[in-house]
Structure formats: structure tokens, C-alpha cells
Amino acid sequence: MKQIYFQKGKAMLLGFALIAFLGACHNGFSIFPGKNGAKTETVIYSRSELALAEDAQFGQSYEIVEGDYTVFKYTHSRADKKNVADDEYSDEFLFQVEPETTDFSYQDEEILQYSPFFTYHCFCPAIEKITGIEGSLTGSKNASGNWKIKANLDISYKVVGEETEQKKHLAFSEKFK
Incomplete structure (x- = not known):
């Protein structure tokens, strides 16, 4: 039982880290022309x-x-x-x-x-x-x-x-x- 909770916690932590990483990438990188315009x-x-x-x-x-x-x-x-x-x-x-x-x-x-x-x-x-x-x-x-x-x-x-x-x-x- 202890092993299962640990694996679920590890998966959730990995999921949150992935979401945080993708969110950080989106804020620092613009794929929309003109967003940081000339x-x-x-x-x-x-x-x-x-x-x-x-x-x-x-x-x-x-x-x-x-x-x-x-x-x-x-x-x-x-x-x-x-x-x-x-x-x-x-x-x-x-x-x-x-x-x-x-x-x-x-x-x-x-x-x-x-x-x-x-x-x-x-x-x-x-x-x-x-x-x-x-x-x-x-x-x-x-x-x-x-x-x-x-x-x-x-x-x-x-x-x-x-x-x-x-x-x-x-x-x-x-x-x-």
C-alpha cells in the first residue's frame, strides 16, 4: 500500500513539473507574429x-x-x-x-x-x-x-x-x- 501512494505522488509531482515547465516556456517564447513587435x-x-x-x-x-x-x-x-x-x-x-x-x-x-x-x-x-x-x-x-x-x-x-x-x-x- 505504501508503494502505491509513493508512485501516485511521484506521478503527480512529475505532472505538475511538466505543466510548470510548459507554462514557463509559453511565457518566455512567442509564436505569434507582432507580439514583441518592431x-x-x-x-x-x-x-x-x-x-x-x-x-x-x-x-x-x-x-x-x-x-x-x-x-x-x-x-x-x-x-x-x-x-x-x-x-x-x-x-x-x-x-x-x-x-x-x-x-x-x-x-x-x-x-x-x-x-x-x-x-x-x-x-x-x-x-x-x-x-x-x-x-x-x-x-x-x-x-x-x-x-x-x-x-x-x-x-x-x-x-x-x-x-x-x-x-x-x-x-x-x-x-x-
Whole structure:
């Protein structure tokens, strides 16, 4: 009799452990698209300027300081996978235009005149510097002061500590407020 109760208790304990394990897996892992969705942020900085810096050891950096331009900042963060370590990733792209500009259309290397800054945030090597841009960057300002900006860019860059050039395709069509 004692043996039977022990086996039943052992089976129940195993059952509870299995339910707890499956419940924990469900809370930490999403199979539904969009549950931990991607996020895009757009910002306009008036009377500002991009102060860009390059460092062969730590990569490029920027600071938005008071100045004579309008600076646009686009950030897109990829959806986070709770069950994958170090998968967080986001792109960041900034550039500046003259403050009286109400619409623009820049092509290829011409974009380099507007202090473009591109980086990504991830568990990966830092970008040392942008070496070239191909594609288009267009924008127009509406009556309420909002901008519609479209980018379809292939950005060439060097990674800290590497000699070879890499490319990233960046495309977006967003409203900036």
C-alpha cells in the first residue's frame, strides 16, 4: 500500500513539473507574429547640427548640438525574440538639411554633403565610418510642419578592426513630426 501512494505522488509531482515547465516556456517564447513587435521612431531637431566623430578603436559617434540646421533622426528596432540571447538589433540613420528647406531629393554620393550618420546597435562590431552611399533620399514638408521622408539607400561602411567594406540596405518611408 505504501508503494502505491509513493508512485501516485511521484506521478503527480512529475505532472505538475511538466505543466510548470510548459507554462514557463509559453511565457518566455512567442509564436505569434507582432507580439514583441518592431518599433520605429522618427525625430526632428530644429536649430541643431550633427557633430560627427570617427575613432579607429571605438567606431563612429555623433552628438546633436545647437546649430544652424534641421536634423532628422530615424531609428528602427527589430522585434526582440525573448528566447534568443543577444538578438537585439536596431538601425539608426541621421542627416541634416538647411533650415529653410521645404523639400529635397538627394542621390548617391550627393547625400554625403548632408552629414549622414548610420550605425546599428547590436552584439556586433562597431561601424568605424561610412565610405559611400548609393540610392535616394527624398523629403517634403507639409503645411503643418510634418515631413514625409523616403530613403532607399545602400550604405557602404568599414567595421572597426576590419579592412573590407560592408554594405547595408536601408529603406523606409516615414512621417517625421
